[in-house]
Amino acid sequence: MSAHTTTRPAPAFARLIGLSLALMTLSSAHVTATVAANPVTISVLAGGNDPAKTKFATALATAFMKANPSVTVKVETRPGGTEGDNLIKTRLATRSMNDVFIYNSGSLLQALQPDNQLVDQSGQPWAKRVTPEFRQAAGTARGLYGAPVSSSFYGGIMYNKKVYAKLGLRVPKTWNEFISNNQKVKAAGLTPVLVSYGDTWTSQLLVLADFANVSRQAPDWAAKYTANQAKYVNPPALAGFTHTAEIYSKQLMNKDYASLTFVNALKALATGQAAHYPMLTVVIGNVMQSNPAQVNDIGYFAVPSDSGTPRATVWEADAAYIPKSTTGEKLKAAEAFVAFINSRTGCDIQNSSGTVAGPYSISTCKVPANAPALVKDELKYQASKQTGLALEYVSPIKGPNLEKILIQVGSGISTAQVGAGLYDQDVVQQAQQLGLPGW
Numbered sequence: 421m422s423a424h425t426t427t428r429p430a431p432a433f434a435r436l437i438g439l440s441l442a443l444m445t446l447s448s449a450h451v452t453a454t455v456a457a458n459p460v461t462i463s464v465l466a467g468g469n470d471p472a473k474t475k476f477a478t479a480l481a482t483a484f485m486k487a488n489p490s491v492t493v494k495v496e497t498r499p500g501g502t503e504g505d506n507l508i509k510t511r512l513a514t515r516s517m518n519d520v521f522i523y524n525s526g527s528l529l530q531a532l533q534p535d536n537q538l539v540d541q542s543g544q545p546w547a548k549r550v551t552p553e554f555r556q557a558a559g560t561a562r563g564l565y566g567a568p569v570s571s572s573f574y575g576g577i578m579y580n581k582k583v584y585a586k587l588g589l590r591v592p593k594t595w596n597e598f599i600s601n602n603q604k605v606k607a608a609g610l611t612p613v614l615v616s617y618g619d620t621w622t623s624q625l626l627v628l629a630d631f632a633n634v635s636r637q638a639p640d641w642a643a644k645y646t647a648n649q650a651k652y653v654n655p656p657a658l659a660g661f662t663h664t665a666e667i668y669s670k671q672l673m674n675k676d677y678a679s680l681t682f683v684n685a686l687k688a689l690a691t692g693q694a695a696h697y698p699m700l701t702v703v704i705g706n707v708m709q710s711n712p713a714q715v716n717d718i719g720y721f722a723v724p725s726d727s728g729t730p731r732a733t734v735w736e737a738d739a740a741y742i743p744k745s746t747t748g749e750k751l752k753a754a755e756a757f758v759a760f761i762n763s764r765t766g767c768d769i770q771n772s773s774g775t776v777a778g779p780y781s782i783s784t785c786k787v788p789a790n791a792p793a794l795v796k797d798e799l800k801y802q803a804s805k806q807t808g809l810a811l812e813y814v815s816p817i818k819g820p821n822l823e824k825i826l827i828q829v830g831s832g833i834s835t836a837q838v839g840a841g842l843y844d845q846d847v848v849q850q851a852q853q854l855g856l857p858g859w
Contacts, residue, residue, distance in 0.1 A: 455488050455490070455491065455752065455753060455756045457490065458490060458749060459490050459491075459492070460490065460491055460492070460749045460750055460753050461491075461492040461493075461494065461750075462491065462492070462493055462494070462518075462519040462520065462746075462750050462753045462754050462757065463493075463494045463495075463496060463518040463519050463520075464477055464480075464481060464493055464494070464495050464496070464518055464519070464520045464521070464522070464757070465496050465497075465498055465508075465517070465518040465520070465521035465522065466478075466495055466496065466497050466498065466522055467498075467522045467523070467738060468498065468499065468500030468501065468504050469497065469498070469499050469500040469504070470500065472774070473497075473522070474495070474497045476774075477495045477497075477522065478495050480493075480757075480760070480761065480766075481493035481494075481495050484756075484757055484760055488753075488756070491753045491756075491757075493757065496518060498521075505528065505531075508521065508523060508532065509531075509532065511743075512532060512537045512743055512745075515743075515745040516745070517743040517745055517746075518743075519742065519743075519746040519750050519751075519753070519754045520740055520741070520742055520746075520754050520757055520758060521740070521741055521743070522569055522738055522739070522740050522741075523566075523738060523739065523741060524738055524739075525554070525557035525558040525566055525736045525737065525738065525739045525813070526557050526736060526810075526812050526813040527812050527813065527815065527816040527818070529557070529558060529565070529566065529739070529741075530560075530816060531816065534559070534560060534563070534565040534741075535560055535562045535563065536744075537743060537744055538565040538741050538742065538743060538744060539565070539741075539742040539743070539744055539746065539751070540562070540563030540564065540565060541563075541564055541565060541566070541567060541742065541755070541758065542559070542563050542564040544567075544755065544758070544759060545759070546567060546758075546759055546762040546782065546784065547564050547567075549762070549782045549783040549784050550564070550567075550568060550781055550782045550783075551781050551782070551783075553572075553734055553736060553781070553807070553809055553813075554568055554572075554736050554737065554739075554781035554782070556809065556813065556814075557736040557739075557809065557813045558736070558739045565739075565741055566739025566740060566741050567739055567740045567758045567759075567761055567762055567782075568736075568737040568738075568739055568761075568762065568780070568781040568782050569737055569738045569739055569740050569761055570737045570738060570770065570774070571737060571770075571776050571777055571778045571779060571780050571781070571785075571787075572734055572735060572736050572737050572777075572778045572779055572780070572781050573700055573701045573702040573734075573735050573777040573778040574629075574700070574701045574720060574722075574732045574733060574734055574735070574778050574798050574801070574807075575625060575628055575629030575698075575699070575700050575701075575723075575732075575733045575734075575735060575810065576629050576698070576699075576701075576720055576721060576722045576723050576732055576733065577598075577629075577696050577697070577698055577699075577720070577721050577722070577723060577724075578689060578696070578697045578698075578699045578701065578703075578718055578719070578720055578794065579591075579689075579695055579696050579697075579718070579719050579720070579721065580689055580690070580692050580694065580695055580696075580717055580718060580719075581716075581717050581718065581719045581793065582692055582717050583605065583610060583692050583694075583695045584695070584719075586608075587604055587605065587608055589601050589604065589605075589695075591719075591721045592721070592724045593724055593725070593728045593729070593730055594724050594725065594726065594727075594728045595659075595663060595724045595725065595726055597724060598724040599666070599670065599672070601695070601696075602667075602670075602672045602695070602696065603670075603672070605695040605696075606671075606672060610692070610693060610694060610695055611673070611674045611688065611693060611694035611695070612672040612673070612694070612695055612696060613667050613672050613673050613674075613694075613695075613696045613697070613698070614673070614674055614680070614685040614688060614689060614694045614696065614697040614698075615667070615673040615674060615677035615680065615685075615830060616677070616680040616681055616682045616684070616685040616697075617677055617678050617679070617680070617827050617830070617831070618678070618679045618680050618681040618682075618684075619681050619682045620823045620824065620827060621823050622682050622685075622698075622699070623664075623823045623826040623827045623830055624822055624823050624826055625698035625699055625700070626660050626663045626664045626667075626698050626723065626826075627652075627660030627661060627664065627822070627826060628660070628733070628810060628811065629660075629698060629700075629722075629723050629733045629810075630659055630660040630663070630723045630725075630733070631733050631808065631809075631810055631811045632722065632730075632731035632732055632733040632734070632807060632808030632809070632810075633656070633659070633722075633723060633725040633727075633730060633731055633733075633808075634656045634657050634659070634811075635731075635808045635809075635814075636725075636727075636729070636731050636808060637656040637727070638650070638656055641656070641657065642811060642814040642815045643814075643815075645657075645811075645815055645817065646815045646816070646817060646851075646856060647856070647857060647858045648851065648856070648858035648859050649858065651840075651844045652840040652841075652843050652844050653837065653840040653841045653844050657840075658836065658837070658840050659725075659726065660723075661826070661829055661836035661837075661839050661840045661843075662836040663723075664826055664829050664830045664836065664839075665829050665830070665832075665835060665836040665839075667830065668829075668830050668831060668832050669832065673830075674688075674694065677830075677831070678831070682699070682703065683706060683710070685697055685699075686699075686703060686706055686707050686710065686711075687710055687711060689718060690707050690710070690711035690714040690715070690717060690718060691711065691714060692714075692717070698723070700735065701720055701777050701778055701794055701795070701798060702735070702777040702778075703777075704718070704775060704777055704792050704794055704795070705774070705775040705777065707792075708775050708792070715792050715793075716792060716793040717793075718792070718793065718794050719793055719794055719797050720794045720795075720797040720798055721797065722801060722806070729806075730806070731801070731806045731807055731808045732798065732801040732802075732806060732807045732808075733807075733808060733809070733810050734778075734807050734808065734809055734810060735810050735813075736781060736809065736813060737780075737781045740757075740758045740761055742754045742755065742758065762782055762784055762785075763784070764784055766785075767780070767782075767784050767785035767786065770785060771785075771786075771787075771788040771791075775792070776788065776791045776792070776795055777795065778795060778798050779795070779798055779799055779802045787799060816854055816856075817847050817850060817851050817854075817856070818847070818850070819843055819846035819847035819850060820846065820850070821842075821843070821846045822843055822846065825839050825842050825843050825846065826839065
């Protein structure tokens with residue numbers, strides 16, 4: 421799964437209110453200088469076709485207007501997926517883009533030619549507080565173009581803490597330790613690893629969430645991959661395919677793997693019917709809705725590595741951008757609006773209005789004490805700097821058939837080596853369409 425497509429489960433994010441207390445984060449002079457003195461109207465394009473994102477943008481606009489009576493904020497919703505991507509590209513190209521728009525960071529941002537089409541926000545006070553990973557995902561060597569909206573989230577293994585306690589298991593660091601834990605779970609009559617090919621995108625997690633381990637072993641792998649000099653068919657990237665195949669070959673998965681949906685897999689994990697689920701932590705919001713009493717029974721650990729020093733793979737937050745077509749008083753109001761999203765008050769409201777799925781990408785925002793236990797596990801990786809960005813933030817290449825190929829590997833139809841080779845072929849056409857050198 422590419423986390424920037426509509427195949428990602430919709431997060432339970434609703435966001436932000438209140439510029440009046442943003443002075444806690446921004447100086448009075450800065451706010452006064454950036455909010456329009458004369459009446460001005462700006463428009464905001466919310467995230468993809470998701471009611472929670474629309475609700476967030478509307479609440480944000482309402483609070484901002486209350487604090488700034490001279491500014492009117494109109495919210496518009498865009499489609500999701502490719503249709504939404506194309507709409508944004510068209511509006512930018514025709515200089516008809518909304519004054520602020522909320523969109524993905526990472527490779528989809530790079531496709532917008534941000535150096536040419538977006539306002540550099542690196543001089544804003546909030547920009548000093550973003551993490552290096554977010555700066556990389558929402559900018560280029562020439563500038564920072566996006567301000568974080570919501571928390572980041574991680575990919576890896578979600579696990580049931582009560583099952584671990586009952587069976588006396590420890591969080592594994594090596595893949596062999598993970599397999600050993602799974603064998604003990606199986607002997608106890610529980611499902612070791614949940615596989616949910618009823619939602620095909622979930623087949624990709626052991627590959628996509630392993631990328632931080634790949635980049636730890638080969639820091640230049642993404643650059644070489646983009647230049648057609650590194651392949652999945654070779655180590656270290658082959659590991660994700662190998663691990664997917666091993667779960668099947670050792671019969672460590674549920675028997676209904678071909679039809680199980682990710683929603684039902686989460687219920688099985690929450691209730692202790694299963695021990696592990698390779699997944700993105702953003703889905704913890706689904707557990708809050710379906711099994712709120714068990715949400716803190718679920719923990720997180722990074723995909724174990726062969727080296728025994730696993731790194732957590734990070735998917736960064738979406739971001740708020742300002743197009744270069746926004747100028748004059750509208751630009752001042754747009755900058756104040758974006759700053760408001762990252763005010764301390766805004767962070768407090770993010771915590772109270774949605775389920776935090778991971779660490780924030782800006783130091784202004786603090787994970788609340790009542791955050792799900794899984795988030796606290798993620799924070800340990802952030803604190804020890806054992807994290808790395810997902811591949812989609814450092815390379816534009818993502819073939820369309822990865823999920824289908826991995827279902828074949830994870831169902832014993834193809835070997836890991838064959839599957840990796842098929843995926844290496846799958847990305848060629850896209851790389852050529854992007855005009856990348858070396859392809």
